[in-house]
Amino acid sequence: MGTVTTQIGAYLVEHGLEAGPMMNIYRVSPAQNPDPETWVTDVVFPLVQSDGMPAT
Known part of the structure; x- marks a missing residue:
């Protein structure tokens, strides 16, 4: 997760984008399968406009 969030952060900076809270x-998840190799997580950074409103 650390590598992914670092790469997304670098992309946002490189492209002059601003993001809201990550989710x-x-x-x-472990609730469906205890094997970490099968886990799938979407890392979401909602883009916001300079006025703080969600991007459309």
């Missing part, structure tokens, strides 16, 4: 969506 994770757990598609496959």
Whole structure:
């Protein structure tokens, strides 16, 4: 997760984008399968406009 968030952060900076609070969506978690190799997590950074409103 650390590598992914670092790469997304670098992309946002490189492209002059601003993001709201990060959230994770757990598609496959330990609740569905105890094997970490099967876990799937969406890392979400909602983009916001300079006025702080969600981007459309």
